[in-house]
Amino acid sequence: MPLKTDAVGKEWPGTTYQVGREKIKEYANALGIENPVHFDVEAARAAGFRDVVAPPMFAVVYSSPAVAPAILDPEVELNFAAMVHGGQAFEWDEPACSGDEITTATKCLSIEEKDGKGFYVFETNSVNQDGAQVARGTWTLIVRGV
Amino acid sequence: MTLNAGDQVPELRVTPDKYLPHRYAGASGDFNPIHIDDEFAKAVGLPRNILHGLYSMGLVAKANxxxxxxxxxxxxxxxxxxRGMGVPEQEIVVTGTVKSADGGRVVVDTVAAQGETTLIKNAEAELAL
Known part of the structure; x- marks a missing residue:
């Protein structure tokens, strides 16, 4: 059965995530990241940040909630049970700090079949409350046995 | 620090403990049971509960x-x-080599491996230094 590609180009409305100090701390601790700018507001301000700043890969925390509705959209017809996360890219601009409200929109860039696998590529675009670009993500999800 | 093509990134070695996937699940919001439920993971054909791929990518970001x-x-x-599946309680080694350095822009090739298993490959990082 050929892979359904109707959803290519489809966009999902943005979801908004409020960044908080404790969540940044929790993420940095899980990764063993020790720079005080992730834990201490004074250290963060001394380094030029508005507030405690998130490590770059915290992008998954604020942007994942925007990807889930796309993956689960019946129009995409992605077999979640056979899915693996095959590739990921981020580009960063404005740092994400505690207090920020980051809105992430998702778009389906491509759906292709290769070697009996389905490659689903989604793009996320995250902007903060001032409209500044925070991060752009490219998510490559691979479904086995399509 | 002045970097040149061919320079090595300081190696990062981390051994995620048994409960790391649970802490990462809480931190990231990804509670897929293959990461936090050993019995579930085995029932779907995995050797045991496996690390989140984005955790390994987070270590690559940290090393850079x-x-x-x-x-x-x-x-x-x-x-x-x-690529390969990472598991708790085994050391992860992240290594990297500077691919190009042009003014303050540095591009680094990074690999994360656990024993013979490559977890992250073709990792390209661009840094403004």
Missing amino acids: AALADGDPRALKRLSVQM
């Missing part, structure tokens, strides 16, 4: 940020392919 003393502004771009 070390080139800028951990400054979270330095990493401008990171693109990776996730």
